[in-house]
Amino acid sequence: MNYVVLVTAMIGKILKIVLIGIAVVLGIAVVLFMYDEHIMGFYLLFGAVGVGLFLVAMQILSLIQKEGRQDD
Amino acid sequence: MIDMSSSIANIPPFIIYFLGAALLPLFGKGSARKVYLILLAVVGLIGVAVLEPHVGWVFHVVLPGLDLTFLYVDRLSLIMGYIFAIIGAAAILYSLDLVKENGELMCGLLYLGSAMGAVFAGDFFTLYIFWEIMAFASLGLIWYTRTERARNAGMRYILFHLFGGCALLAGIIINYMSTGAISLVPGALGIAHFPVEMGIGYFLLLIGIGVNTAFIFLHTWLPDSYPKATLAGAVFMCVFTTKTGVYVLARTFPGAEALIFGNEIPFIAYMGGLMCIYGVVFALLQNDVRKLLSYHIISQVGYMVAGVGIGTYIGINGGIAHVFNHILYKALLFMCMGAVIYSTGRMNLTELGGLARKMPVTTITCIIAALSISGVLGFNGYISKGMIIHAAELSHMHILALVLMLGSIGTFLSFLKLTYFTFFRRNDEIEAKEAPIFMLIPMSAVAFLCVAFGVYPKMLYEILPYKAEALHYHAFALAHSVGTVELLVMTAFMFFAFRVLIMPHERITYDIDCLYRLAGRGIIWFCENPLMAFARAINRGVHRLVDSAVWFSRNPAAASIVLITATCTKLRNPFGSEDNEQERDLKEEKLQLVDEPMEKLSIGAGVLIVLLFFAIYLIVMFIHGWLAP
Numbered sequence: 001m002n003y004v005v006l007v008t009a010m011i012g013k014i015l016k017i018v019l020i021g022i023a024v025v026l027g028i029a030v031v032l033f034m035y036d037e038h039i040m041g042f043y044l045l046f047g048a049v050g051v052g053l054f055l056v057a058m059q060i061l062s063l064i065q066k067e068g069r070q071d072d
Numbered sequence: 073m074i075d076m077s078s079s080i081a082n083i084p085p086f087i088i089y090f091l092g093a094a095l096l097p098l099f100g101k102g103s104a105r106k107v108y109l110i111l112l113a114v115v116g117l118i119g120v121a122v123l124e125p126h127v128g129w130v131f132h133v134v135l136p137g138l139d140l141t142f143l144y145v146d147r148l149s150l151i152m153g154y155i156f157a158i159i160g161a162a163a164i165l166y167s168l169d170l171v172k173e174n175g176e177l178m179c180g181l182l183y184l185g186s187a188m189g190a191v192f193a194g195d196f197f198t199l200y201i202f203w204e205i206m207a208f209a210s211l212g213l214i215w216y217t218r219t220e221r222a223r224n225a226g227m228r229y230i231l232f233h234l235f236g237g238c239a240l241l242a243g244i245i246i247n248y249m250s251t252g253a254i255s256l257v258p259g260a261l262g263i264a265h266f267p268v269e270m271g272i273g274y275f276l277l278l279i280g281i282g283v284n285t286a287f288i289f290l291h292t293w294l295p296d297s298y299p300k301a302t303l304a305g306a307v308f309m310c311v312f313t314t315k316t317g318v319y320v321l322a323r324t325f326p327g328a329e330a331l332i333f334g335n336e337i338p339f340i341a342y343m344g345g346l347m348c349i350y351g352v353v354f355a356l357l358q359n360d361v362r363k364l365l366s367y368h369i370i371s372q373v374g375y376m377v378a379g380v381g382i383g384t385y386i387g388i389n390g391g392i393a394h395v396f397n398h399i400l401y402k403a404l405l406f407m408c409m410g411a412v413i414y415s416t417g418r419m420n421l422t423e424l425g426g427l428a429r430k431m432p433v434t435t436i437t438c439i440i441a442a443l444s445i446s447g448v449l450g451f452n453g454y455i456s457k458g459m460i461i462h463a464a465e466l467s468h469m470h471i472l473a474l475v476l477m478l479g480s481i482g483t484f485l486s487f488l489k490l491t492y493f494t495f496f497r498r499n500d501e502i503e504a505k506e507a508p509i510f511m512l513i514p515m516s517a518v519a520f521l522c523v524a525f526g527v528y529p530k531m532l533y534e535i536l537p538y539k540a541e542a543l544h545y546h547a548f549a550l551a552h553s554v555g556t557v558e559l560l561v562m563t564a565f566m567f568f569a570f571r572v573l574i575m576p577h578e579r580i581t582y583d584i585d586c587l588y589r590l591a592g593r594g595i596i597w598f599c600e601n602p603l604m605a606f607a608r609a610i611n612r613g614v615h616r617l618v619d620s621a622v623w624f625s626r627n628p629a630a631a632s633i634v635l636i637t638a639t640c641t642k643l644r645n646p647f648g649s650e651d652n653e654q655e656r657d658l659k660e661e662k663l664q665l666v667d668e669p670m671e672k673l674s675i676g677a678g679v680l681i682v683l684l685f686f687a688i689y690l691i692v693m694f695i696h697g698w699l700a701p
Contacts, residue, residue: 043555046474047562050481055573057353065357065579 089185141194179212213305240280246273327383344378352482425499
């Protein structure tokens with residue numbers, strides 16, 4: 001009985017993984033074939049570079065900051 | 073004489089709010105006031121909803137061509153009126169429990185009414201009148217905080233706005249004198265045809281509008297004053313001043329270009345890009361939650377200015393759509409932070425945290441507002457930001473498009489910081505409870521609108537100035553959607569990876585205003601020292617001149633003799649003090665002169681002198697005529 005339950009649960013997990021895999025592959029395929037320029041990772045790269053730029057800007061501006069409460 | 077040739081429905085909305093403010097003290101401070109304010113908010117909404125495209129309420133003044141038009145309704149003014157009325161109603165509801173003093177509420181209502189008056193004004197002079205009322209009414213919202221900081225910030229605020237108002241008025245007059253244009257009613261030419269002639273008038277108009285729109289270098293009043301306004305006052309203030317500026321910019325300078333290094337550059341659009349980045353960078357450095365939001369107003373207004381500066385139909389649509397959306401989520405953010413400050417008494421990120429469980433409604437609405445301002449798919453900011461970036465790409469302004477996308481990254485980064493450090497970071501010390509129901513109702517309603525306009529943007533397209541062009545825009549195009557998701561997912565990942573670097577600190581951040589303050593101190597020193605010394609020297613000189621004239625007039629003949637003697641003495645001995653006795657005698661003579669009886673000339677001698685002068689005059693004239701070709 002336990003054996004049957006275990007096998008059923010395993011089949012369920014495998015089915016889930018297969019379904020998620022199919023969805024991911026289909027999603028990538030759609031993006032790849034229809035909007036290939038975006039799957040190249042331009043926006044991912046731009047996001048990383050952008051955050052880096054802001055971090056650098058913050059570090060530079062922190063040089064002209066003064067310790068104390070933000071006030072007049 | 074006033075021409076009110078319009079239906080009863082077309083009443084200028086400012087009348088409703090001005091009247092509402094005037095009658096408010098009659099209702100005391102109890103539940104009657106609450107009912108009255110709710111009714112006023114509803115009447116205000118209805119008053120704007122029933123407006124139809126129309127020109128009315130024209131006040132004929134004496135000078136020809138100088139009619140004051142108090143109601144000009146077209147698609148551009150209507151969308152501004154709609155959003156002002158919606159958020160005005162939300163702000164009134166938010167104030168019901170929060171605001172105790174009628175004076176503060178009256179300032180808020182006057183501010184709302186004057187903003188309505190400005191966007192429905194049919195000419196520049198009427199606009200200017202409401203522009204100035206806005207400045208003084210909003211000043212009240214700062215001063216009602218009743219702290220030293222607020223008083224000082226309010227003074228700086230009004231100085232800035234008086235400067236901007238003077239520049240605007242001078243620009244209007246100069247432009248009127250050169251072009252004869254004063255009316256904002258364009259007829260069949262579109263929403264923005266106002267002729268502005270290049271020159272000093274153009275420059276002054278731009279400065280006047282730029283102060284309210286918070287152009288960089290003219291922006292410092294905004295992060296200085298908004299965090300010091302009252303909790304409800306900040307909700308009013310974040311809506312009207314800058315957005316009215318964008319509205320006037322859309323009327324006067326859409327797609328304006330200037331010749332820079334031999335190229336026609338759409339400088340307003342690039343100013344928008346600069347505002348976008350500048351505001352975000354400074355927002356990231358802030359610890360005071362409302363100061364962070366204030367810097368984000370500059371950044372978000374940058375998107376609007378960029379859209380208007382691009383000047384195409386889709387650009388102007390995008391700019392105005394962003395005005396609409398921004399008002400919703402920015403007011404919501406100020407409401408949420410107001411609720412946090414109300415409940416905790418703390419306003420710095422370093423002191424906050426752990427509020428997610430204690431203030432769940434505030435947390436959820438704040439997250440919705442943060443996602444909206446960050447341009448996340450499914451929220452209203454996504455629609456209008458995308459429209460502006462799309463307009464930039466269509467106009468081949470690729471650098472501007474990248475700058476605006478960079479602004480999106482920074483915005484998401486700083487709102488991850490705000491929400492994380494306010495609501496989710498562990499803080500066991502903090503004690504708080506959820507805000508009162510009258511604060512939560514408008515917050516929830518505005519949050520709902522942020523999602524509604526984000527999911528179903530056609531509602532917004534229907535009311536944009538160029539409806540047909542708006543309906544052709546595909547907000548949910550797969551490329552744009554995927555790109556946005558990629559951008560924001562990477563930003564979120566980077567935030568959590570480098571959270572330590574973005575942590576808030578208790579530090580003072582210097583902005584350009586520290587230069588203005590230095591310059592101000594320099595001007596005060598210059599006035600107190602060199603200028604006052606110069607003034608004192610002039611004063612002494614004038615006194616001596618007057619004394620000499622008085623002395624001479626008492627006895628001209630004797631005085632002349634003394635003067636001639638003194639001159640001769642000086643000529644004989646120009647350097648020395650050898651003949652001191654003679655000088656002493658002269659001084660004594662000068663003193664005695666006053667007491668001596670005056671020698672009088674006869675009338676004949678007087679006539680002779682006059683004739684002599686007349687003869688000299690004739691001779692000079694004769695020689696002049698003789699020498700002339």
